[in-house]
Amino acid sequence: MNISVIKIGGNIIDDVENLALFLKKFTAFQGIKILVHGGGKLATKLADKLEIKTRMIDGRRVTDAATMDIVTMVYAGLINKQITAQLQATGCNAIGLSGADAGLITAVKRSPIPVDFGFVGDISVEGIDAKRLLDILNLGLVPVFCPITVDRHGTLLNCNADTIARSIAVALSSSHSVRLIYCFEKKGLLADVNDENSVISSINSENCDRLKSEGVISAGMIPKTDNAFGALREGVKEVVIKSFADLDIDSGTSIKL
C-alpha cells in the first residue's frame, strides 16, 4: 500500500483562498492520504483579544494553561473542523483528529529542566499507534490531524506539526511505502532564495554534501534537509517539499536517500 502524508503550515491556513485551493487539490489527490495541519495566527489573535500574554523564552513561545486552552480550541476545534467540513463538502471523506482521539498519538510532556516551555509535547515514532491508524485508513477515511496531542496521563499538549507528520510517516513505513510531502508557499528548496524558479528538483545523500559545500543548500534550508534525511533513514521512501498550489503536479524538491 502506498500512503502519502501531507503537511500544510499556518501560512496556508491563514489565507481563506489559499486554503480552499489547497483543499480542492487535496481532495483530488489520488491514493491513500493523511493530512497534518499546523496552527496559524488565529490562536495568537485570540490570545491577544483575551489579553493572555504570550511569554517567550529564547524566542520560543511558552504554552501555559490558558494558552493551551486557546490552541486546543483553535487548532482542534475551529481549524480542524472547518478543514474537515470543507473536505467533506468536496467529496473527501475526512475525519478530523487530535492525538488524543483513539489514542493515535501519545506525546511526552517536555521536561521543565532546563527551560519550562509548559504544555509542550515531544513525540517520536513510538508514540504513534500505527495499527489503529491503519484501521481508520482501511475504512476509507482520510485522517486530518491537528497538532494537539496528549500524554498518557490525559494531559493535552501542543506539538510541532512537522514532527507529527514525520512521526506518522515513519511509523507507517514499517509496513507500507510512505511519501512525506511538506507543502509551503515556495515552489521547493531554492538554489537562489531570491529566484522562485531556481527550485532544486532532487537531492540525495550523494549530492547533498556537495550542494552544502558549494553553499547552494544554505542556512535556512539545512534544518529542512536534515529533517528529510532523518525521515528517509527511518524508512520513509521519499520526502517532497513543494508549493501547496502545486500538489496536483509533479514539482518541488524530491529528497531521497
Add this chain to the structure above:
Amino acid sequence: MNISVIKIGGNIIDDVENLALFLKKFTAFQGIKILVHGGGKLATKLADKLEIKTRMIDGRRVTDAATMDIVTMVYAGLINKQITAQLQATGCNAIGLSGADAGLITAVKRSPIPVDFGFVGDISVEGIDAKRLLDILNLGLVPVFCPITVDRHGTLLNCNADTIARSIAVALSSSHSVRLIYCFEKKGLLADVNDENSVISSINSENCDRLKSEGVISAGMIPKTDNAFGALREGVKEVVIKSFADLDIDSGTSIKL
C-alpha cells in the same frame, strides 16, 4: 449487539469534579457505548470576554457567525478533546467526533423564515450515517460526539445534543438493540419536584396518560417523556433518565413502550 447511547448535559460538564466522576463511571460502563455531550457555560463566558453580544429571539439564542466560531472552538475543541483525553487516561478508547467527521451526522440549516436563528442545524435519523458509525464501533472505539454538525455544503452548524443522541439511537435501532440514557443532575423523573427521592421508576405508554391526568407527570417533564416516547416509537428499546452519578447502578426512570 446491544448499544447504549449516553448523553450528558452542560451542567455536568461545567463542574470539573462531577465531570471526572461521570467519566470514571462511563469508562467502567460495560458494553458498546456512545457518548454525546452538550455545551455548558464556557461558550457564553468566552463570548462575553470577547464582547460578542448574545442575541436572543423568543428566549432562544441566535447563532451568528462569530458565535458559531466560538461554539466550534469550545464544544468541538476544548470540551470534546478534554473529555476524550480524560477517557483515554482512564482506559476507555474514546474518539472525539463532530458531525462533520467521517460524514457521520449531516444536518439541515434551519430555515430563516419565520425566524432566523443563524447557524443552527436540525437533524433527523436520515442525517446519521449508521453504517459508518458501526464501522467505528466495530474497531472497538468509543465515539464521543460534540453537538457541532455540518450541512452538505460544508457549513458547520450548532445542534441540540438531546436530538443528536436521539437520532443516533434511532438510526442504530434498525439493526441493533439500543438503549438511550439521558444523564442529568436529578435522580430521574420525580413525582414531586421538591422530593429528590420521589423518582418514578418506570413509565410505559399505558401508565403515562394516567400519570399525566393525575398531574404526576407535570409541565417540565412532559417534553422529556414526549421525546422519550418518540424515540421508542422509532425503534429505541428503552429510554432511561437518571443521575450522572448513578450511571453504574440500576436507577432512574425507565421508559418503555
